[in-house]
Structure formats: C-alpha cells, structure tokens
Amino acid sequence: MTQRSQRLAPTLFVAAASLLVCEGFVPREVFVSFVPRSGTIRGRVELRRVAPPIERRPGVSDLGAPNPRDVADRLRSVVYLESAPRGAFESGQPGHAIMDQHNETFVPHVLAIMTGTTVDFPNSDNFYHNVFSLSKTAKFDLGRYAAGHSRSIVFDRPGIVRVFCEIHSHMNAFILVFSHPFFAMTDVDGRYRLDNVPPGTYNVVAWNEGTSSEPKPVTIPDGGIAEADFILR
Amino acid sequence: MKRTAVQLACLLVLCAAPAAARQLPSQPLAFDDGRVTIGGTVSATYGSDDTGFFNFTDYDRSELRMLRFDVTGAVNAGPHFAVLGELRTENFDAVRPYALYVRIHPWTSRDIDIQAGRVPPTFGAFARRTYGSDNPLIGYPLAYQYLTTMRADALPATADELLAKRGSGWLLRYSVGDNTPDRGLPLVSAFRWDTGVQAHARTANGAVSGTVAVTAGTVSNPLFNDDNGGRQVAGRLELRPTAGLIVGTSVARGAFLADAAARSASQSDGRAFAQTAWGADAEYSRGYYLLRFETIVSAWDLPIVRTPALTLPLRAASTSLEGRYKIVPGLYAAARVDHLGFSEIAGSTRTAEWDAPVTRTEVGAGYSIQRNLLVKVSWQRNRRDGGHVPNLDLGAAQVVFWF
Numbered sequence: 001m002t003q004r005s006q007r008l009a010p011t012l013f014v015a016a017a018s019l020l021v022c023e024g025f026v027p028r029e030v031f032v033s034f035v036p037r038s039g040t041i042r043g044r045v046e047l048r049r050v051a052p053p054i055e056r057r058p059g060v061s062d063l064g065a066p067n068p069r070d071v072a073d074r075l076r077s078v079v080y081l082e083s084a085p086r087g088a089f090e091s092g093q094p095g096h097a098i099m100d101q102h103n104e105t106f107v108p109h110v111l112a113i114m115t116g117t118t119v120d121f122p123n124s125d126n127f128y129h130n131v132f133s134l135s136k137t138a139k140f141d142l143g144r145y146a147a148g149h150s151r152s153i154v155f156d157r158p159g160i161v162r163v164f165c166e167i168h169s170h171m172n173a174f175i176l177v178f179s180h181p182f183f184a185m186t187d188v189d190g191r192y193r194l195d196n197v198p199p200g201t202y203n204v205v206a207w208n209e210g211t212s213s214e215p216k217p218v219t220i221p222d223g224g225i226a227e228a229d230f231i232l233r
Numbered sequence: 234m235k236r237t238a239v240q241l242a243c244l245l246v247l248c249a250a251p252a253a254a255r256q257l258p259s260q261p262l263a264f265d266d267g268r269v270t271i272g273g274t275v276s277a278t279y280g281s282d283d284t285g286f287f288n289f290t291d292y293d294r295s296e297l298r299m300l301r302f303d304v305t306g307a308v309n310a311g312p313h314f315a316v317l318g319e320l321r322t323e324n325f326d327a328v329r330p331y332a333l334y335v336r337i338h339p340w341t342s343r344d345i346d347i348q349a350g351r352v353p354p355t356f357g358a359f360a361r362r363t364y365g366s367d368n369p370l371i372g373y374p375l376a377y378q379y380l381t382t383m384r385a386d387a388l389p390a391t392a393d394e395l396l397a398k399r400g401s402g403w404l405l406r407y408s409v410g411d412n413t414p415d416r417g418l419p420l421v422s423a424f425r426w427d428t429g430v431q432a433h434a435r436t437a438n439g440a441v442s443g444t445v446a447v448t449a450g451t452v453s454n455p456l457f458n459d460d461n462g463g464r465q466v467a468g469r470l471e472l473r474p475t476a477g478l479i480v481g482t483s484v485a486r487g488a489f490l491a492d493a494a495a496r497s498a499s500q501s502d503g504r505a506f507a508q509t510a511w512g513a514d515a516e517y518s519r520g521y522y523l524l525r526f527e528t529i530v531s532a533w534d535l536p537i538v539r540t541p542a543l544t545l546p547l548r549a550a551s552t553s554l555e556g557r558y559k560i561v562p563g564l565y566a567a568a569r570v571d572h573l574g575f576s577e578i579a580g581s582t583r584t585a586e587w588d589a590p591v592t593r594t595e596v597g598a599g600y601s602i603q604r605n606l607l608v609k610v611s612w613q614r615n616r617r618d619g620g621h622v623p624n625l626d627l628g629a630a631q632v633v634f635w636f
Contacts, residue, residue, distance in 0.1 A: 055263040057272040057635075058307035060319045061353045061361040063444045063469075064346035064433035065338045126438065128476055128518065134563050134604060141562040143520040146476030164604055170260075 037223030041194040041204060045077040045186050049233045051209035054170045070102065072109035072173070074209055077186045077232065079194060080112070082203035082215045084180030094118065094154075099163070099173060101129045106163060106173035110209075112183050113175065115156055122150035130166035137161045137177060160210075176207065199223070206230035258636040259605055268310070273636055274303040276365035280629025285622030286403035287593070287615040288372055289380060290424050291416040293324075296373060297629045300324055303331070303364065312341050332426050344435035344442075351457065352431045355446040355467040356483040358514040358527055360423045365633035369523075369557040369567035370597045371611040372629075376529045376551035377423035379573055382588045383533055383547070385418060385454040386411040386491045388498060390538040392587075393580040400589035400620020409538055410494030418453040420531045420549055420573075421510065427455035427465070444469045451487040451508040453531065461495070463488020463505040477519050483512040489533055498536035506534045509546070521559040528552040541580055547587050548576035563601040567611075570594050589619025607633045 051074045059066055095117035100107045102124040113119065121131045123145055131151065132141040137159030142151035144167070155161065158179040165171035176183070182202075186192040194204075199222045203215035213230045220226045261272040280297030283289065288296040305319045319332040334350030354360035359377050362368065372378070380402035382395065387410035389395040398405050402417030429448030435441070445468045450456030452467070465487020472480045490506035514527040532546035553571040560566060571593045575586035597611030609631040617623045 052263055052267070054260045055267045055270045057261050058270050058305040058317060058319075060305045060307070060317045060332050061364075063348075063353060063355070063361075063431065063442070064344060064435060065315070065336060067344075067439075126476070132562060134601060139562040141521070141559055143559065144477060144518050144523075145520070162604075 036199050038196045038198050039220035039223055040225045041079075041197055041202075041218055041220060041228055042225060043079075043192060043228040043230065045079060045190040045192065045206045045208065045213075045230045045232060047075065047077070047190065047208060047232055050074055051211075051233075054172050056170045067104075069104035069170075070107075072105050073188070074109060075186075075188045075190070076108070076110055077190065077192075077206055077208040077230075078110060078112045078176050078183055079186065079192045079204060079206050079228075079230070080176075080178060080183035081180065081194070081197070082205050084182050085198045085200060085202075096120070098122065099175070100124050101131070101165070101171070104165075104168050104171055106165075106171060109173050110185070111173070111175045112185055113155060113177055114181055115158055115177055115179050116154065117177070118152050118154045119175065120150050120152045123147050128167055129171070131163060132166055133161050133163050135159070135161045138175075141166075174209070204228050206232060208232050257634065259603075260636060262636075268308065270307050270309075272305045274301075274305075274364050274366060274633065275635075276301045276631060276633045278371055278629055278631040280371070281627040283625065283627055285615060285617065285620060285625040286380070287591070287613070287617070287625060288378065288627070289403045289416075290378060291380075292404045296378065297371065297627060298324075301365075305332075313338050344437065344439075346433045348431040348433070349429070351426050351428050352446065352448070354421070354423075354426060354452070354455075355431060355444050355448075355469050356452045356485045356510060357421055357469075357512045357529060358479075358481055358516070358525070360421060363423045364635070365609075365631060366605075366607060366635045369555070369565065369599060369609075370569055370595050371609055371631045372569070372593065372595050372613055373423060374527065374551070374553040374555075374569065375571045375573040375591055375593055376420040376527070376553065378419055379591060380417045380419060381549060381573075381575075382417045383453065383549075384410070384415065384494075385451075385489055386415070386460070386494050388490065388494055388535050388538070389543070390498075391580075392541040392543050392578045393582075395543060395578065395587050396580045396583065396585055399585070399587070400617055400623070402588065409536075410491070410497045420529050420551055421452045421512075422455055425455045427452075428457050429464070440473050442471045442473075444471075448487070451489045452485045452510050453508055454489065460491040460493070461488045461505065462492065463507070465508075477517055479514075479516040481512075481514045483510075483514075485510045490535060495536060498538050506536060508533050523557045525555040526553070543587075544576065544578040546576075547578070549588070550574050564598065566596075566598045568594070568596045586618070589617045589623075591618075592616045605635050609633065 097119045126147045128144045130144045138161045155177045158177050161175040163173040184192045184194045201219040204218045206213040218226045218228045261270045278299045283295045308316045315336045321331040322328045334352045337347045382398040382402045387407040389407045406414040427448035427450045431446035433444045448465045449459040451465045467485035469483040486509045488505035489508035510531040512529040516525045530550045532548045534546045551573045555569040557567040574590045575588045578587045594614045599609040613627040615625045
C-alpha cells in the first residue's frame with residue numbers, strides 16, 4: 001500500500017461507514033467503535049546549540065549608551081506535519097494572534113499560525129516601532145506608530161515570514177504560516193504535543209530559528225500516541 | 234587611471250551586489266556572547282560627472298562616485314565601559330580611523346555617559362546619520378558637505394581676494410598662510426570626527442537629552458592634532474515631546490584659524506580667531522512619512538590683513554528640508570531642498586556674498602531588495618550664483634549593503 005493510499009484509507013472508511021449507517025444497513029451503535037480515533041505525536045526537540053540573538057549594530061555614532069533591551073526567546077521550536085491529512089485544509093473560523101513589541105523585542109519571538117489568521121502588532125514601548133517584512137510569503141510595512149497603538153495583518157499564504165523593525169535593526173521575529181492545523185510550539189525544554197492527528201503515517205519536521213530537521217516519518221496508530229524526538233544544529 | 238578603476242569597481246558592485254548579498258552576513262558579527270560586535274556598511278555610488286564640484290568632499294572625491302567601506306566595532310567590557318571604533322576607506326585609499334573612543338557609563342541606573350577620543354559629532358543632526366542606510370538620498374545636505382571658500386590654514390588678504398574665489402571651494406589658494414592649493418571647508422564636516430571629551434545625559438523617559446563636548450577642532454574643521462591651542466566647546470539639547478517628534482538645538486564655538494596662518498597675517502598676539510555655529514533641527518515621523526528640517530548658521534572671525542578689509546564675521550547660513558514617504562513595502566520616495574547662503578562683503582568694485590550661494594534640489598527613490606540591501610537612485614538640480622559651472626543637473630545610483 002502506498003503512503004498516499006494509507007492516508008486515504010481512514011477517510012474512505014469513514015465515508016463508507018457513514019453511508020451504511022445512513023441507509024439503515026447497520027445500526028449506528030455498531031459502527032461507533034470502528035470510527036478511527038485521532039492520535040497524538042509527542043516528543044522533544046533538542047537544540048545542540050541555541051541560535052544567538054541578533055545583536056545591536058555597534059552604535060558608534062550614538063552620543064550615549066543604548067537602553068537595555070530584552071533578549072528574544074530562541075528556545076522554542078515549531079513541530080509540524082509536512083503533509084497534512086485530507087480534510088485538514090477545510091479551515092474553520094479565522095484565528096487571531098498577537099505579536100507584541102516590548103523593550104525592543106517581539107514577543108513572542110516565534111508565532112505559528114494558520115492561514116487566514118489576523119496578527120496584531122501592538123507597540124508597548126514608549127517610542128516608535130516600524131514593523132515590516134520583505135518575505136515572499138507576506139510583504140508588508142505597518143509604518144511608524146506609537147505606544148498604545150496597534151496594526152494588524154492577515155496572513156493568507158503559507159510559508160515563513162521574517163519580521164523586523166525598521167528603526168531597531170536587532171528586532172526580529174518569525175511567523176510560520178501553515179495551511180493546516182497540525183503544528184505545535186515546543187515549551188522552553190523543547191517538549192511538544194501534536195493532538196488530534198488522524199491515524200496514518202506522516203512526515204514530521206522540527207524547525208528552530210531558520211533551521212529545519214530532515215522530515216521524520218511517524219506512524220500514528222488508531223487513537224494512540226507516537227513519539228518523535230528531534231535534534232537540531 | 235585610478236578614477237577609471239573606481240568607476241569600474243562601482244559598476245561591478247552595483248551589478249553584483251544583489252547576488253553577492255545573499256551569501257553575506259545579514260546581522261552584526263557577534264563574539265564572546267555579544268560582548269564584541271562588528272558591523273559594516275558598503276556603499277557604491279556612481280553618478281554623472283560633477284564638473285561643478287557640487288558634491289566633492291575634496292579635490293579627488295565626489296560623493297557621486299564613491300566606493301566606501303565602513304567597519305564599525307564595539308567591545309563591551311561590562312556595564313560601565315565600552316570601546317567603540319570605526320574604520321573607513323574610500324575609493325581604495327588608505328584605511329582611516331573615522332572614530333575611536335571609550336564610553337564610560339558611570340551609573341547603571343542613570344543615563345549618563347562620558348565619551349573620550351575621536352567622538353561622534355555633538356553639533357547638529359545629520360552628521361551622526363551619514364551612513365548610506367540612514368540617508369534616504371545619495372547627496373548630503375549642503376551644510377555638511379559643500380566646500381566653501383573658507384580655509385583654516387590660509388586666508389585672503391583682502392575682500393577682493395576672497396570675492397575672486399567665489400564658487401571654487403574645491404581647490405583654492407590664498408596669499409596668507411599655507412600657499413598650497415587645497416579644498417575649502419563645509420559649515421559642518423560630516424567626513425571627519427573631532428577629538429576630545431563628550432558628556433551625554435538623558436532623562437529616564439528619554440524626553441530630554443543634552444550633550445556637551447570639548448574638542449580640538451571646530452565643527453567645520455575637526456582635528457586630531459590641534460593647530461591653534463584653542464578648544465571648541467559644543468553643546469546640544471534634544472527634546473522628544475511626543476512620539477515621532479525630535480527637536481534639537483546645537484551651539485559650538487572654538488578657535489578656528491591655525492596659528493601658522495594667524496602669524497602669517499601678523500596676528501600673533503595670541504588672539505583666537507573663532508568659528509561660532511548655531512543650529513536648530515526637527516524631525517517628525519508618523520505612519521509612512523518622515524520629515525526633517527535643519528538650519529545652521531556659522532560665523533568665522535578672521536584677521537584683517539589689508540584693505541579693502543573683510544566684513545567680519547563672515548557668515549554662512551544653510552537650511553534644508555527633507556522628506557521621505559514609503560510607497561509600498563520596500564520602496565520609498567524622498568526629496569530634499571537645500572540652500573546655502575553667505576553674508577555680503579564690500580570689495581573695491583562690488584559688494585557681494587563672500588561665497589556663491591547654492592541651492593540644491595534632490596529627488597530620489599530607494600528600493601530594498603532585502604532588509605540590508607538597498608538600491609537608491611536620485612537626481613540633483615544644483616544652482617550656484619557663481620563659479621565656473623553655475624548650474625548642473627546630476628543623476629546617480631547607489632547600492633548600500635550593511636550588516
């Protein structure tokens with residue numbers, strides 16, 4: 001059986017079962033136990049080396065030392081299915097996310113969202129920021145705006161978006177836009193959990209600060225849990 | 234031959250930079266957990282032949298035909314002490330230390346810094362943002378670049394001699410002082426930083442900041458080794474009353490004329506012939522536009538040698554208005570209108586400004602191929618009331634890469 005037909009099998013099974021139940025050939029309660037139950041992929045992404053933060057450019061022409069700033073959290077990775085199960089692209093309600101600008105840092109530093117999600121970029125500093133991206137996935141420039149103000153962008157294409165501030169060149173962030181919901185952020189220890197994945201075999205990828213793992217084939221049993229660990233850098 | 238080589242190099246960089254930049258660093262190089270950082274800027278400019286010397290910074294260098302490499306570095310030795318420096322080379326000339334100073338931050342809880350060495354300019358707004366990535370156009374404001382007929386090491390004996398040099402600041406010789414032909418000086422030099430000590434303080438919310446400096450040279454003639462024993466005192470006050478608005482005022486006064494030139498003028502009584510400068514600037518930005526205004530008045534006191542005497546002090550005033558508007562992500566349009574005028578002096582046969590007034594209008598656009606790779610084009614209209622080429626329109630293109 002090919003990988004594609006493996007993935008299609010549960011869907012065809014559900015369709016056939018639904019037909020039989022609707023037509024009254026089989027009592028509904030008999031089939032409930034045969035509907036494939038989604039499973040979970042969990043594991044850990046180990047970072048051999050944490051990506052260094054982007055430093056300020058040497059402020060040789062500044063009349064004084066710059067203000068202290070926060071350093072972006074580069075420990076969190078994103079784990080996602082390279083190819084999603086059928087039906088995964090039938091999106092529900094468009095999502096909403098926030099990427100704050102605080103102490104010359106984007107918070108969070110990495111955002112994973114689905115296409116159609118609106119991301120707000122509030123400015124929580126008492127000086128101007130100018131969020132922009134020249135990424136092919138989403139080219140935008142929100143202009144300069146002050147503390148307490150916010151601008152928004154709808155991300156409608158999948159891909160990786162690098163976000164910067166025009167005024168503070170060390171400020172940077174990543175937005176990973178997926179066309180399906182099968183992705184998860186790790187915690188600071190690298191642990192992740194991808195729930196509600198239909199049974200099947202998928203290629204799973206881990207990503208951190210622009211570095212991706214090789215796709216790892218993972219088989220999820222019916223209603224079960226699959227483990228997948230990754231090592232990056 | 235060298236000029237051709239530079240032109241070829243500029244053209245090569247203009248063509249090859251977009252491809253090469255993809256392999257080059259996109260952020261400052263950091264070592265030792267960020268305690269040592271190194272940044273850089275490369276700009277290649279190629280433009281029309283500036284036969285009127287409107288954009289020259291000395292006899293050999295035009296800002297419109299320039300290949301410039303800048304390397305900046307900072308070594309942060311704890312929260313109280315840092316060493317900062319910048320090396321620069323232009324058109325494959327010798328590498329020069331553009332800046333080298335120590336920054337002392339005595340209290341971590343207060344925004345007070347003391348900087349000593351070859352320090353950033355205290356006076357004005359533009360001189361600290363001359364880098365290609367900070368300047369939306371290719372040309373510089375006249376006050377910071379245009380070579381007037383004022384020299385610090387030589388002076389005219391009479392008003393007639395000075396009037397005869399109008400519009401030739403790129404190469405001039407006077408009868409008193411150093412007789413070697415050399416360039417004149419701009420009102421404020423953006424191409425050399427002064428040497429001395431600087432103190433900077435800022436309120437906690439950043440709304441008010443002030444800087445004072447004592448340096449060896451003056452704003453138009455920054456020096457590493459003093460040539461007159463006098464010092465310049467400069468100060469700047471900057472207010473940020475609301476987000477996006479910066480208002481600043483600067484003053485500077487210091488001994489300008491070299492001792493050797495004063496002695497040649499039979500003025501060796503120890504009197505300092507000073508340059509006094511005053512400036513005001515404002516910047517306002519919001520959304521997609523940015524506006525900058527700056528005006529500078531400079532006055533030079535010189536010895537009277539013979540009649541018809543110079544009408545002292547010799548004054549010059551510059552006003553520039555600059556705007557930038559972002560059209561779409563990565564693309565902006567910019568313009569600057571700039572005028573430089575001079576006080577009048579009376580010669581034997583005529584009364585006129587001591588140097589030829591200049592008006593420059595520059596319009597241009599910039600496109601970011603990637604975040605740290607910018608391509609600019611601009612067109613300049615220069616009008617001068619004197620000189621061998623009074624009117625000249627110039628076009629230029631520039632590629633700027635920074636990390």
